[in-house]
Amino acid sequence: MARIVQCVPNFSEGRDIQKIEAIVEVLKNKEGFKLVNYEADKDYNRTVVTLLGDPKYIVDAVVEFTGKVLELIDMNFQSGEHPRMGAVDVIPFIPIEDITMEECVVYANETAKKINDKYAIPIFMYAEAANEKTRVKLPNIRKGEFEGMKEKIKEPKWKPDYGNALIHPTFGVIGVGARIPLIAYNIDLKTDNTKTANAIAKAIRFSSGGFRHVQAGPVYLEQRGHVQVTMNILDYKKNPIYRIFETVKMEAARYQVKVTNSELVGLIPKDTLIRSLRYYFKCQGLDFNKEMSLEEVTKYAIQYLSFRDFDTLKIIESNI
Amino acid sequence: MARIVQCVPNFSEGRDIQKIEAIVEVLKNKEGFKLVNYEADKDYNRTVVTLLGDPKYIVDAVVEFTGKVLELIDMNFQSGEHPRMGAVDVIPFIPIEDITMEECVVYANETAKKINDKYAIPIFMYAEAANEKTRVKLPNIRKGEFEGMKEKIKEPKWKPDYGNALIHPTFGVIGVGARIPLIAYNIDLKTDNTKTANAIAKAIRFSSGGFRHVQAGPVYLEQRGHVQVTMNILDYKKNPIYRIFETVKMEAARYQVKVTNSELVGLIPKDTLIRSLRYYFKCQGLDFNKEMSLEEVTKYAIQYLSFRDFDTLKIIESNI
Numbered sequence A, B: 001m002a003r004i005v006q007c008v009p010n011f012s013e014g015r016d017i018q019k020i021e022a023i024v025e026v027l028k029n030k031e032g033f034k035l036v037n038y039e040a041d042k043d044y045n046r047t048v049v050t051l052l053g054d055p056k057y058i059v060d061a062v063v064e065f066t067g068k069v070l071e072l073i074d075m076n077f078q079s080g081e082h083p084r085m086g087a088v089d090v091i092p093f094i095p096i097e098d099i100t101m102e103e104c105v106v107y108a109n110e111t112a113k114k115i116n117d118k119y120a121i122p123i124f125m126y127a128e129a130a131n132e133k134t135r136v137k138l139p140n141i142r143k144g145e146f147e148g149m150k151e152k153i154k155e156p157k158w159k160p161d162y163g164n165a166l167i168h169p170t171f172g173v174i175g176v177g178a179r180i181p182l183i184a185y186n187i188d189l190k191t192d193n194t195k196t197a198n199a200i201a202k203a204i205r206f207s208s209g210g211f212r213h214v215q216a217g218p219v220y221l222e223q224r225g226h227v228q229v230t231m232n233i234l235d236y237k238k239n240p241i242y243r244i245f246e247t248v249k250m251e252a253a254r255y256q257v258k259v260t261n262s263e264l265v266g267l268i269p270k271d272t273l274i275r276s277l278r279y280y281f282k283c284q285g286l287d288f289n290k291e292m293s294l295e296e297v298t299k300y301a302i303q304y305l306s307f308r309d310f311d312t313l314k315i316i317e318s319n320i
Helices: A017-025 A055-072 A101-119 A138-142 A145-152 A194-204 A241-253 A270-283 A294-305 B017-025 B055-072 B101-119 B138-142 B145-152 B194-204 B241-253 B270-283 B294-305
Strands: A004-007 A033-041 A046-053 A088-097 A123-127 A174-178 A183-189 A214-221 A226-233 A259-265 B004-007 B033-041 B046-053 B088-097 B123-127 B174-178 B183-189 B214-221 B226-233 B259-265
Touching: A004 A055, A017 A033, A017 A046, A017 A055, A033 A055, A046 A055, A055 A088, A055 A101, A088 A101, A101 A123, A101 A174, A123 A138, A138 A174, A183 A194, A183 A241, A194 A214, A194 A226, A194 A241, A226 A241, A241 A259, A241 A270, A241 A294, A241 B241, A270 A294, B004 B055, B017 B033, B017 B046, B017 B055, B033 B055, B046 B055, B055 B088, B055 B101, B088 B101, B101 B123, B101 B174, B123 B138, B138 B174, B183 B194, B183 B241, B194 B214, B194 B226, B194 B241, B226 B241, B241 B259, B241 B270, B241 B294, B270 B294
Parallel strands: A088 A174, A123 A174, B088 B174, B123 B174
Antiparallel strands: A004 A046, A004 A088, A033 A046, A183 A226, A183 A259, A214 A226, B004 B046, B004 B088, B033 B046, B183 B226, B183 B259, B214 B226
């Protein structure tokens, strides 16, 4: 059986369709892996790409992809709601099938070395691939973003893991890492008041006293005309989506604000949804069959979790 | 203006009324402080005493009280639902008015030294008064309880802060500390299934991925015939009661279990309730006046948080 990793490069363009298509083009119809999904967000000005397949083939394709991004994006003219430190901002490797985290760390380092050798872009290794404790959490590395990195990278404690202490003038730097599946989850609020989204984010995120594995912040989506609470769930087994969704509804009630929808960015394991659907079935006293089809999982997830822009293809298992 | 601390000794008897009365008797009608409350719990087999006043006077009274407990309780014959390591289990000092945490640490040490000098009971200093990082959290110290402490205390890393590495044969050991107000909060479930209470406790407590400042566990209350989720809230500003109450209701729903009541053990600052009442008022779109009287606070707290065994005297401000 083939070894499978998920690789999720994020690049800093979410508006110019032509550029986005030209960039993802280099990842299409390649041997050994599939480009299963790419999602551009205009407000974030960022595109999240999901690759699934044999890491041996993914490494070289990601190096090629980085070259294309280098050609088309100049960070000196880029801005958006999502924090970023490079034209390709992060490249995480995630073990899915028949592969260990340790092997993913090896592939992450191989990717980092090849990118740096070829394009002289400095690389920081993060999460499970971090070489220092202060680099485990991506936000620590990214703090200051592209604009601040020019000076930050000169500090001895922020010397990059690959490359010199000098950002690439148009590209910036990249974070390359290995990690368990992370759920990028956003909840829409029917208001344009960012303060409300911020107050709710504070109620649920770890750094302000909330759930242990939740990072959250407010964002205003100009194109859509409302705010959302944007989150990373670092451990969906301990902090299941339904609990976060219901807690956000509980908090929103005090501001008389309606929770309209929620969305998942990128692919997620089926188990993420199973754990939340079980909750809603049990609340109604219904039997729950965790062997239900992916189509049923999709239908119920949309029904109970108010997902928008969701379909079966966003479940990892539908792509294997 | 007088300096005021709250001192909350917990002792390991909650059933024998005569013994309990004889013990608290030594704290009644003393100069410089008030015995404002004592609550005996039969299932826990534990009594929580609340003193409020000038620490100068409280120190000596607590030493005398410890002598009375030593006379009346033999831990070799004590058992109950609450973990405990001594006949007096803990003595925390809490700054309330015109006094710093540092001063409370000094009074805690004075108390510990006097008790050890007089009765040869070994003392561990905890929370803000801890001398070692591993002793900040009381459960670390208490692990193994009275029965296990005989051996544990002989390990070099568990040498007591006052006294020899030998437990008192009938009394055990005491934890003496200084800390911010801690909310001991319990939620009643209409079931006798401890597994349900445990599953809910795991959903909300920090150690299993829940709220950052919540410790929680299950307990079966034999006398009352139902289980409860029993909690310490270490920071009620960041983890307000209403959020915990509503989250427990959310989780209980999946087990088709009703949340009947909740209770606060010991005294609490008015602000604890204000922060939660504001939530319920705002949810209903009502104006909230945080200057409402203590009687109103009490009435609404019972109404919205389903408190049982609650009255105005449990609010610290009503005793100052």
